[in-house]
Amino acid sequence: MAYFTLEPKRRREDFYDMEDELNDFVSSLSKFRFIVVRGLRRYGKTSLILTGLNAADVKYLFLDCRLLRSATSSFDSFLSIIEAEVSKKSWARRLIRNIDYFEVGGVIKFKFRRPDVLLGIFENLGDAVVVFDEAQELRNLKFKLDGFLAYALDHLDIRIVVSGSEVGLLHKFLRFEDPEAPLYGRPHKTIELRPLMREAALDFLRRGFEQEGVDVSDDLLDEAVKNFNGVIGWLTYFGYNYARGLRSMDPIIDAAINMVLAEVKHFLETRGLGGSRYSEALKTISAMERCSWSEVKRRLEAKFGRIPDATLANILRNLMDYGLIVKVDDEYTIADPILRRAIKRI
Ligand SMILES: Nc1ncnc2c1ncn2[C@@H]1O[C@H](COP(=O)(O)OP(=O)(O)OP(=O)(O)O)[C@@H](O)[C@H]1O
Ligand SMILES: [Mg+2]
Structure with missing residues (x-):
């Protein structure tokens, strides 16, 4: 068991509580073909999705759409994300054998880089789950992915999970309420993540430090929750750094602030x-x-x-x-x- 690791969690034993949301997610996998996971940055969306998919023991492709940010939002770069993920999963490789591809250093490259190839891939995946993590990044793709998702829901068996931290942008990408939009009125399940309540946040920290074998005072935990509220990503970041030797609160807060500052500055530059x-x-x-x-x-x-x-x-x-x-x-x-x-x- 380890709560204080920075990567998104994948195993139930490393995943703190959020039982209601996790159970909701897992049971929705068999009831809905389209699930939306919403929550602000660092609320634990990716962890919930990965832990839920592993708990449900289903096959999935995980597409990190944030990777599109730095690239030109072209269909080609989107396909590269799929290629990298398919390359990693032997079951997926087996399923796409009939699509023309070659390999470069263990990574699959599809010979034809066209939407119908994407269709072929998804067709072959059966009822596997395809996760579009941070799907709002897909809104700038010239290739209209929302229409494609609607087609997949109508004619293929894949199940779709999308997540987004820029919740308004995600809404604009999906346009469930817009009669003109391809995904209009589609049945879907929304799971909304929230920060931990104060008591849960304290409990998370207490147990995390126990796992690390680090003694901490109640005052320190109180102070941490005052600074980071119940944002599980920040609490994890604090616990990780504190347990690994940076035994003081201020430099950790300072580093966290600088991380966010870089994100805000990037947003302002794009304005x-x-x-x-x-x-x-x-x-x-x-x-x-x-x-x-x-x-x-x-x-x-x-x-x-x-x-x-x-x-x-x-x-x-x-x-x-x-x-x-x-x-x-x-x-x-x-x-x-x-x-x-x-x-x-x-
Ligand atoms: N339920 C949980 N139990 C333990 N740690 C968690 C849990 N949820 C999230 N974390 C930790 O919090 C941090 C943020 O989690 P995660 O990346 O899943 O959140 P996110 O909402 O996807 O964040 P982002 O908006 O940055 O993509 C990670 O370090 C992760 O390990
Ligand atoms: Mg995430």
């Missing part, structure tokens, strides 16, 4: 000239427990002059879509305490 408005909105919201629409507007206008409501709505909508802010009772807030502190350093 181009509008970046400064986004960063001001983030700073305004992070400075308060909860922040109203009019407060964001007031601060932005004080700095940049008049901002039309539609523009502000767009800024806030994008921040929500990317999972940077959340709306609670008509007010905006930053859900992740480390993100909140990172924003102060922008």
Whole structure:
């Protein structure tokens, strides 16, 4: 048993609690052909999916769509992700034998790099599960994958799992509620991950340190939960570093903040000239427990002059879509305490 490892969990014994969500996921595998796992960054989506698939003992391909971010979002790079995964799994290799391919250093390369080849691959997979982890990254593919998924649901046997941390973007990719969209109205099961409650977060840390044979005080655990809330990815990151010798809280928090800061900066860079408005909105919201629409507007206008409501709505909508802010009772807030502190350093 080891809770404090940084990779996504795969085995039930390393997977802390979240029993309801895990059981829900496993039982949905036999009831639904389409499962959506949602939750902000580091809430444990990938761990839930991998542990659930292993517990259910089903065959699966795991496609990490984040790899598309750095590549040009072409069909070719998407196919490369599939090739790498198929290459790793001997059962999948066997099933695709009838599709033309050659091998380069143990990695399969399909001879024809066309959508019908993708169809052929999925056709051969039977009722295996195909996971599209961080599926919102597929929205920029020129090849319309949502139409393809709809076709697969209608005519093939594969089961589909998608996850996303940029929940608004995932929603826009899937468009279940848009009558014009290929996936409109498809039966699916949504599983939503949430942070651990305070008691569970403390229990997770206590047990994790016990596994590592490291003595810790209740005060330290309290302090950790104060800083990281119930975000299981952060609690794991803290436990991992603390148990491995960095026996002090501040440098660990600092490293976590810098990780998130890099992510936020990347987001702001992709906003181009509008970046400064986004960063001001983030700073305004992070400075308060909860922040109203009019407060964001007031601060932005004080700095940049008049901002039309539609523009502000767009800024806030994008921040929500990317999972940077959340709306609670008509007010905006930053859900992740480390993100909140990172924003102060922008
Ligand atoms: N139930 C769990 N028990 C123990 N550790 C967990 C659990 N869930 C997640 N973790 C740990 O938390 C970290 C984040 O988990 P994971 O990568 O599964 O989350 P995620 O939501 O997919 O994150 P990201 O948004 O970065 O993709 C990892 O270090 C993982 O090992
Ligand atoms: Mg993940």
